[in-house]
Amino acid sequence: MRDDLALRTDYFADPGAFAALVDLLRDIFGIDIGHQSRFGGPDPSSMPLGYFDAAGRLVANFSAFALPLMVAGRHVRAAGFQSGAVRPEYRGRGLYRDLMRRAFSWADREGFEAGILLTDKPALYEPYGFRVMPQSGFRAAAPLYGQGTGRHRDLSLDDREDVLLIRRMLASRQPVSARFAVERQAEMFLLNASLDATIRLRLLEDCDAVVAWRMTEGRHLQLLDIVSPVVRTLDVLLAAFGLPMETVEVRFPPRSPRLARRVAGDDRRLCDDGQGTSGSGTGRTIDVVADGGILRRHGRRPCQSRSDLADDPDKRLTAAACAHNQVTAAAHTRLP
Numbered sequence: 001m002r003d004d005l006a007l008r009t010d011y012f013a014d015p016g017a018f019a020a021l022v023d024l025l026r027d028i029f030g031i032d033i034g035h036q037s038r039f040g041g042p043d044p045s046s047m048p049l050g051y052f053d054a055a056g057r058l059v060a061n062f063s064a065f066a067l068p069l070m071v072a073g074r075h076v077r078a079a080g081f082q083s084g085a086v087r088p089e090y091r092g093r094g095l096y097r098d099l100m101r102r103a104f105s106w107a108d109r110e111g112f113e114a115g116i117l118l119t120d121k122p123a124l125y126e127p128y129g130f131r132v133m134p135q136s137g138f139r140a141a142a143p144l145y146g147q148g149t150g151r152h153r154d155l156s157l158d159d160r161e162d163v164l165l166i167r168r169m170l171a172s173r174q175p176v177s178a179r180f181a182v183e184r185q186a187e188m189f190l191l192n193a194s195l196d197a198t199i200r201l202r203l204l205e206d207c208d209a210v211v212a213w214r215m216t217e218g219r220h221l222q223l224l225d226i227v228s229p230v231v232r233t234l235d236v237l238l239a240a241f242g243l244p245m246e247t248v249e250v251r252f253p254p255r256s257p258r259l260a261r262r263v264a265g266d267d268r269r270l271c272d273d274g275q276g277t278s279g280s281g282t283g284r285t286i287d288v289v290a291d292g293g294i295l296r297r298h299g300r301r302p303c304q305s306r307s308d309l310a311d312d313p314d315k316r317l318t319a320a321a322c323a324h325n326q327v328t329a330a331a332h333t334r335l336p
Helices: 015-029 033-039 095-109 160-171 186-195 234-241
Strands: 006-009 047-052 058-066 069-071 074-076 078-086 114-118 130-141 152-155 180-182 200-204 209-216 220-227 247-250 286-297
Touching: 015 033, 015 047, 015 058, 015 078, 033 160, 033 186, 047 095, 058 095, 069 114, 078 095, 152 160, 160 186, 160 200, 160 209, 160 220, 200 234, 209 234, 220 234, 234 247
Parallel strands: 078 114, 220 247
Antiparallel strands: 006 047, 047 058, 058 078, 069 074, 069 180, 114 286, 130 247, 130 286, 152 200, 200 209, 209 220
């Protein structure tokens, strides 16, 4: 029975209700999405759906939001799904299933062509038309550029001017890949970067780019996202980066032919000339499989190359781009 609960939708205009979502996600997952207040507030495209108790406490939630994608060279109007949680004492009452159905129905009515979420429980969503999409990265040996000669500096999300700069860059960004990438999602980028202390942001001034990155053990550079009006070739970006590195891993589908060009020398390619995750050819491509993403298709409009996204290995490329991918994915995370 739900007589003791009130269903609320589109409630982000109410600061108290948004604070209740912050409390719910902190209690269930240990994450603080209250950081969004520093970045201009929650995503205005969001459609949150939640059940509140008589005291105004949010006990169950599931949210949808606009997540424009570039897929196989085509603009796809996609929805992202996130912030799904139920307090333990309210589980087993069908609240989550009800909120999911409402969110999916909203996305269908709004005309979204596809839907994406990131989860470690894919079986929960497969009955609603979701399909698992493996996440892949591309890794290769990288030249040692020393400290580099380009102008660069690290950015801080605690610095208001840096946040404004990042938002301006995100507003004019080019999709980092024509094969699978988020087109616009400033709120997710900023939130994901704030939630993961291992993600660093660097401004490459000569490349007019903001790069989301990690440096792991063994001087292994992970490029999570590149925010720029013009995405440069990888060798140009690495030369401007200003850090020595042994290997580089790209967490988004390489743009062919630009990001598929040589890193250095005839045998050091980031990928094998855009041949996807096959690992064939002369390159040193290594497929790196991360947590699975989920793709759900919406609507009745035909989408070129969409119907076989889960079957064509060149298109089965990951919801990670959402996380910066992916970031955000949906999960940032999830990352490019």
